[in-house]
Amino acid sequence: MLRLPQHQTKTLLAIHGWSAVLLGLLLYAVIVTGVACVFAREIADWSSPLERAVDDPYPRGTDMALRRLAATVPAQYQEELFFYPRAGGRLYAFFHRHEQDAGGKPVERGVAAEIDPLSLQILARREGSADALQRSERSNALADFMVEMHVRLHVPDPYGLLLTGVLGLAMLVAAVSGFLIHRHLLREIFTLRRWRAQRGADGALLASRDAHVLAGSWNLPFSFILAFTGSYFSFASAFGIPAMAMVAFKGDQEAMITAIVGHPAQEDRRMQATADLDAMLADARARSGVAPSFVQLEHWQRADARVTFFLPAQGSQLSSPTYVYDGASGAFVQEKPVLGLRPSLGGALADLMAPLHFGNFAGLLSKALWFALGFAAAYVALSGLQLWTQRRAESRAWRRLARAVHWVGYGLPLALIATAHAYFPARQSEVLPQEAMMQMFLLVAALSALAALLIRELAQLRRLLLLATAVALLGLPVLRLLCGGPGWWRALQAQLYGVPALDLLLLAAGIWCLWLIRSPGTLRMPSLRELRS
Template sequence: MIHLDRQETKLMVAVHGWSGIILGLLLYAVVLTGTVAVFAEEVGIWSAGHVQTTSVFERPIDRAVRDLGARTPAKYHEGVDLFEIGDHQLGAFFHRHETDPDGSFVSRGIYYQLDRNMRVAKKLFGTGEEVFGPRNDDALSSFLVDTHVRLHVPDPWGLLLTGIVGLAMLVAAISGLLIHRHLFRDIFTLRRKAHPVLVERDLHSVAGTWSLPFAFILAFTGSFFSFYSTAGVPIVAMAAFGGDVAALNEAVYGNPGKADPRVTGIGNLDGVMADAIRRTKGRAPTFVTIENFGRADAQLTTYHQPPPGDIEPATLLYDGATGQFERTKPAIGTRPSAGGTLTAIMAPLHFGNFGGLLSKAIWFALGFAICYVTLIFCVAASRMVCNNNDTGTLLFTA
């Protein structure tokens, strides 16, 4: 039981109410689209009529990637990104890192889209932002995700807006926890024949209390993602690297080693994919990067969803020239750390994809509970503010 005197309760009710009124509707839109976006991959598969069930990384890709490397100018071999597109088909982006005249750090190169027979279906040249535009086969899922992430507001303002919404949700969750005097009793209290205000209070409390841990997780991780690239990276880059974002990325995510520009080719990619899937207990990569493609100092990294029974995504590092496994790579830095682990589990906790369809279903249900809480919250908050907090005090402390 949490004890607050009447004045403190009225203050917390005001904080709780105003945070709901100001950003309640935006929060409702973000949470609702995020709830549906939990199944964005499945929605995309359904809406595009996909039929392939085997990951492209479980099928032979070695020859196709070698052929792409042979037809791509060597200046774009600095980095190669491999990922799935469409109905489990392969996308490959051969690029180099550049700094635009305005100081923006960009990846510029050639993007290949391959069909199911590993033939080039489309070839695009430009920066990552220019070539990775929306496609018809993922339009619905992209719409849901973009609405949830940035409300279709241009960067960086959209991310900042959803970050503020996430912080407001965190404030509402903390103030709501402090307001309730009988938190554990409230979990099971539903007085259907009481005063309408108390009925609303009970519905709000039951749904809100059961979903409270989820609300904390969702608000914290969502705010982290929103502010990480818009504020965190520029601030750290300016403070520690003189504003050099490329140097920051190399220090945090790179694979330090002695440069060796000798041309040696690449290791067998099919063997690497098979080994990575075995080490992650059957998880096919979601993304693959190759640094210094075709050189003796090439490094290949595979990224995987959390293996069964784990919540932390797996990242494996291989020698790109030989295809030999080197080590499991932390999400941040070169050594395992608490900060790296915390950063790594942010995405699984936010998207609920760490336990397959079961965890997604739970996140989906809790998301709808928060949508309901937010809707009742907006109505109740309007009443409590308009009535000098008297109705609000009754609503949350009765």
Template sequence: MKGQGNFRQSMSWLHTWCGLVCGWLLCAIFLTGTLSVFREPITRWMEARPVLEGAESRAARGTAALPLAQAVRHLSEQAPAARFWRVELPQGPGDALLLVWREGRINRMAALHPVTGAVLPAPWGRATEGGRHFMSFHYMLQWNALGFWVVGWVSMCMLVALVSGVVVHRRIFQDFFTFRPRKGQRSWMDAHNATGVLTLPFLFMIVYTGLAIFYTSYMPWPLRAAYGEGDKAYAQFQTELAHGARDELRRPRTGRPAALHDLTPLLEQARTLTGQPPRMLVIESPGDANATVRVLGPREPEAGTGQRRALLNPVATVAFDGVSGAVLQVRRPEPEAAFGSEQVHAAMESLHFARFGGWPMKWLYFVSGLLGTLMVATGTVLFSVKRRAKSGNEFGRATAGVYRAVEALNVAAVAGIAVACIGYFYANRLLPTELPGRALWEIRAFLGIWLATLLHAALRPPRCAWVEQLAAAALLCIALPGLNAWTTGQHLAAYALSADWQRASVEFTALACGACMALAARRTGIGWRRAAPGTRSKRPVPNAEVRG
């Protein structure tokens, strides 16, 4: 650290370079992680399954009217030798009854009308990764093991940048209440400080828990010392790690055929025993004398059930004998049960994935994630502003090229990733529905669009690249509901009439994000025009070339 002076100056150097080296990837990681908070609604929107006429909501219909006998008959015909059958109950108005089984390593699915039991056309909905793509990119960059390690390294650098940032900003609370608009570098600094201070507890929590839940991968030596090496050792660890897994009921096949018990009364009995509405049935060893029927409740407590939404909410489960219908095991959701060391990992996962608090908590995570993304974005732009002002030809003849590359990377990392994310939704609607490997092509479109934004930023002047990419993202967001109506016939009014607020919220959020990016594009364009030669007569604006 030669020449860095005192400790605070050393921390400033560390904060700057950790932030710069990781900032470009962090923008993408944070934005995709923020979107993955709503991965279920996004997946629901991207699957674009038709709303079935005459299919009421689960609360209005109840479970007694579900065509479970037809479901069992269809599964018996299609997968008589399967190890398990899964029946996913309709969760919203107009939803189908989904049947899942496995052939080899491939999952198969069929859909039934929830009233008539008629088999619906296959595939039911569009083949897509949906919101799962954002989650996969968030923790492994869609790059398998190498991407997983890169994200871990970037996350460690993020923690270093956060700690060093707290040391650097001695007036941390005063900085939060300071914002000087239209002041060039000072405005970028104020925005960076304000968003950083506002989200500081969230940022520490989300980065730390993101590393902690994968500790056995990043630091595998304690696991190897306790359990040994190999897949069997890791499987044993995972079994013991799962909450209550030591008591999991397992019944081997007997090889003796037996008819399956009527499923409808089992659903009602499970609701009575747990106080939670059933979400799914899993039939293990179907057709065997030792068949087991598991009825699973919702992942989170629903409103009106009287159960509080705690950090740990175990899924309510009732296991029945599949032949006699006798109750074998009951697990009620009891978040107030004694908290032991085996629950630490589950608590970390709940904190990181927002598996508590319901939709208000998810929205809080979403807004905090956007502010965290803005904090990283303003930091990367601030580096360019400051370094251009203080440039001392430190890279020799390559100095201009280095800073030009930094500017292009800034544009692609901040505005380009937004274009790529909304472009992913467009690929979902524009790719042919029967295209083989369709889900993979959507991901390729996302990566291709992001690469195209980098090329665009490298070929265009920085002021034009910023405005054009922000404007493109805004236009694509605002036009998304129209594209959906044109390609699927579904629209906001239809979602509202069927009370499908998950799909409606995707389009409302797209419109809100489009308005924000349109405002950002407008402000950026105004800033560039003010900074243009001849528009200010006396005092030039410092570093106005990247002003937003």
């Protein structure tokens, strides 16, 4: 492997450790929520299923349902429409116009509705800005909460995005420095001296270090990809697009996005009925062989209406084209990349970012792989922090950080699962689920902090938090059922296979937490008493 001079290795080791110490706990929070977000769609389907599984997210009659909704939408909001399937297969449609807030930031304001693709009835209708609509979200709220935590840590824009962007860079630094400091990487990815764990403090520390290096080394390419793509997504929205718009478009972000996506057709404001969307959907499906993942319609009921179908990646492809239709005539206009009117290096590389970050390029298989690798990354972050603090446990300040690591390490998953406990009752009542979930999250985080302050032995704190997590996990399927969710038999009859599958996963995770309490395993951290002896 790489042989760096000793002073450079020392510097890299310091960078590796200090980047983790300074930002590791927040990074751990982003990674843990990111692991959950891999299955955001499945979580939404599980938490808010319809009466039965939806085979076709855009059934015949979608056009009629959208026109019925349009009839209730003020003309000012009919500038643009997008629609796509969400929780349970509900078709989420948003008629809106583009505005700028006081700070010049583009915002969307309009009328959003959820359409049941089984009955084509409007299930919910709300009006407001995109942010306000998200705050009052109900069916997709649980998944949204996890995504918001992962993307912004629930910190307002642009600070939340800048924060997660910096955390992405910290992860990039940890991955690169981790790669460079391990001189015997090939040997270390096969080394796990579990038997040493039983031989006193040094042995336990060595076994823990082996486990950290083993998981971290196998995970290095994945961590690098996640860190790079994650910081790209955060910085692009918070800083990259506004900066480039300032340089090339005098600060007009809308103009820049229009230029990047593809130049619009000549503007024609004359009123003209939009062609049959069902026919365009059928044509797009016939051309691609798949249902679109997202549909955008610009200039509803105008002569210059344009409909763009975004298609999911197929087969081994990581990127996918978009189909553009003339909205007034319904005629197919062109196939184009997501960015630009023709293939380009920038467009191709930008296309790669989403599948590489979300792991959704090969269905459930790639998602499961991304989930597992993300879980390993969370373990690497947590075990790295534990190692760093344990090695310095003689100092009071580091012992305090060790306590904080236990609080966040075990308390955060507990608080996240507790949010689901708040979601189900809130969805049944008038309470806004997002508010109820945030209150529950803060309450459980505060209780965990109190436990971390009061319980002297960290092993005991860990056991308590794991026990609470196990109880929360095991109780979640029951709570879902009590709050009107379908039972397993009914779900299977309605082909809602994701409902019992996720219930079983939660139960298995709860049992695993109980097993961890009873059997801390050989990969344990030595206690302070052991270190002193």
